[in-house]
Amino acid sequence: MAETRRRTVLVKRHSAVTRLTHWINLVAITLLLMSGLQIFNAHPALYWGQKSTFAQPWLSMTAVEHGDGFRGVTQIGPISFDTTGLFGASGKACLLYTSPSPRD
Numbered sequence: 001m002a003e004t005r006r007r008t009v010l011v012k013r014h015s016a017v018t019r020l021t022h023w024i025n026l027v028a029i030t031l032l033l034m035s036g037l038q039i040f041n042a043h044p045a046l047y048w049g050q051k052s053t054f055a056q057p058w059l060s061m062t063a064v065e066h067g068d069g070f071r072g073v074t075q076i077g078p079i080s081f082d083t084t085g086l087f088g089a090s091g092k093a094c095l096l097y098t099s100p101s102p103r104d
Contacts, residue, residue, distance in 0.1 A: 014022075040046075045057035058077060063070045072084040 044062060045054075045060040047053065048058035057075070060075045061083070062073055062075075064073050065071075070084075071082055072086065073080055074083040
């Protein structure tokens with residue numbers, strides 16, 4: 001009976017430099033995404049075109065007073081819809097927000 005040997009196949013993978021640069025790119029893109037989200041958190045509106053019309057943003061996510069509480073409202077172009085609990089207003093966290101008084 002002939003003895004069969006399994007031959008191992010060497011598969012050429014990416015070099016260490018390629019792997020390192022991919023990981024550096026991943027970290028850089030993650031930091032850029034986090035930075036962009038911080039900026040959007042500070043001013044949750046995006047504008048379209050050559051100039052910023054602050055009264056009419058292309059995309060905005062805000063909290064508006066509604067009765068005795070707040071509602072999250074997301075606006076994309078002329079369309080507005082309620083996003084309470086997801087964007088703009090998030091349940092109990094909105095109870096901590098108070099409108100500034102004239103004395104402030």
